[in-house]
Amino acid sequence: MNRCPSLLMGVAGCLALLLSACADPGEVTNQTGPEPQLPKVNETLLPPMKIAKPAGWGNALPLVPEGFTITALATELKIPRQILVLPNGDILVAEGSGGNAPKLRPKDVIAGYIKALGKTDVEGGDRITLLRDADGDGQAEVKTTFIDGLDAPYGLAFVDGSLYVANQDALLRFPYTEGATRLTDGEEVTKLPSEVNHHWTKALTASADGTKLYVGIGSNSNVGERGLDIEEERAVIWEVDRETGARRTLVRGIRNPTALAIEPGTGQLWAVVNERDELGPDLVPDYLTSVRDGAFYGWPYSYWGQNIDPRVRPQKPELVKTAIAPDYALGSHVAALGLTFVTGETLPAEYRQGAFVGQHGSWNRETLSGYKVVWVPFLNGRPSGPPQDFVTGFITGNDRARGRPVGVTFDAARGRLLIADDLSNTVWHVAPTGAMTGSGTPANTPQ
């Protein structure tokens, strides 16, 4: 009779050993900058997973460097993702969550459930909210629905009196008059690839001269595991003519370009890009890169230049030979979703040239990475040093997440950095302490 328990225990023991034998804590020291260390591919039976479950902020606030003050500009949003500041200082927040990828495999069902444990349970707003902080105290006095009835809006751009909104399936234009608090009557500039929409976010920015719009379109899979037929015009950045809607594909093989921005000194387009999962805790670094017209960045066939991904068949060695490495690694699995450049002299001297990058945070490694906003210093239009933590405190001591940063937007005219947090559904406001025109004390903390 007692043979059953021992047999069962034996089975369980074997399984535990099999799975854990493959676990790799993953502590590569240098994974940022132009030449990150790339360990060997380490595929495991069970990918390393650590989900930071949500914890409220309570009385806590994110941590900012000395000389800065952070406040909650607005709370109780509905999955805020990207932010745009209008010329009059009004702040627009795109809220929503998209994607309609069918569950093709048992894994899709299980992984979907697990990843949802680290997300908000609020339903996406499918709207743009307008926030107004006229007195500059870091708390919005006006919070109103600016545009509703959208379909997972993400990228925002404002050019020449028109607001451009990238829904998950189309690029829209809305005529704007200064001071407006509600817009309707959007028209479609162009449709965007929306089949499946595994990576649904459509990042958006305007060229320095305002004639073109750039749209980041993510891949439809991690690494082609939904078949390559549905990857047509995915993992690309489009250049769309603002007047006609005509488009051309600027770059390819750029797995998931989640935020686009123009470097102010050079007028060059830059992107933050999320790289592939399940090759190990220290592969593949997400990156910040200048977007070089006509370039192929490797996905899905290779990563960080010409390192072959063994999971893609048939391979394409002749195409891989053309793949270029990106400019600057941000670290593996940090999930960079926000990018904004600093201009002007409203911030202290060490923050005059460079970019802020919002990092949503990892799931595919035992040690959490990301979950912060970093500062990447620039010199002459190129990154000039390692990334520095700028806003932290999103993770508690016991690895729970109070918030997850997404879009970051620097408002040069008013010297403030705005951060969308789609876990606590908050927009954070960071400004030099002396510059705060209000009381300067921490605002209400979100629930």
Place this chain on the structure above:
Amino acid sequence: MAAPPVRQRLPHSRLYPLLHPLHALLLAFPIALFSSALASDITYLNSAEIQWTNFSQWLLAGGCLMGGFALLWALVLVARTGATPEERAVRTRAVVYLLLLAVMWIAGLVNSFQHSRDGWSSVETTGLVLSIISTLAALAAGWVGYSSLRAERAYLAEGEGL
């Protein structure tokens, strides 16, 4: 109809099925599903068409689920045999059956994780070998499980041993 004389001397003699009919039905699933997974794995490796590895993943999941119930039942079977001389004779066969199911199921479960990797890595050599192991073990378990035991000979052997 009169029975043959030899059977008259053995009141308990009969053909003795190892598996309850419901257990037999459960076993039919992993036999069909693991062998189908092997076929779709081979097709994937020959075609690189992603749908075939997706098929394999569901087939393996089904094989593990239904095979898991069969495995639990086999554990009970082994644990409960041995109460009577007749059952003691069944025991060896039941243990062989249990071990085959265990091999099938463990290989199937490991293979399910292997198959949860993306793209080509979902199968490769490892996935194929594991699919072959599960298929062969399932077929062998079926061979053992569906064979009837000659209980009267076993009983005779027990009697002679006394």
